[in-house]
Amino acid sequence: MKILVLIFSLVVFSSTAFADLSISASEATVRAPIPGMKNTVGYFKMTNMGTKDVILVSAKSSASEVLEFHNHDMNNGVMRMYQEMEVKIPAGDTIVFESGGLHLMFLKVEPELNSAKLVDVLFTTKSGDSFTVPFEVHKLKVKHHH
């Protein structure tokens, strides 16, 4: 259990206005867009250590004109993604944004996303609270197969 606590305490943010908001985020990464592409995806884990559910309603970043919460489903064997207007982080629970599931969609990315090491994302909750999570920018490496 101690290991878990250490991982999640890596990045902890709390609001000044709402003492009961206790959210931590970890492993927040965004892929640098493939050259020529205007869109990319971000992944992270978010834990609600508080006693009330937290509902994310928006995300903003200077690195991208539009940020949307997306999810995937399977339709006749075809993976399809769709927008989620809200993402609930239940009290005491961790929600994982990962490949093939929930993800943060960066649409119309700014050039800074290619050169930056970190980009800040500001999340806003239904209760009007907000907090910032830094996302590490991961560049795609060209793989050589032998």
Ligand SMILES: [Cu+2]
């Ligand atoms: Cu998407």
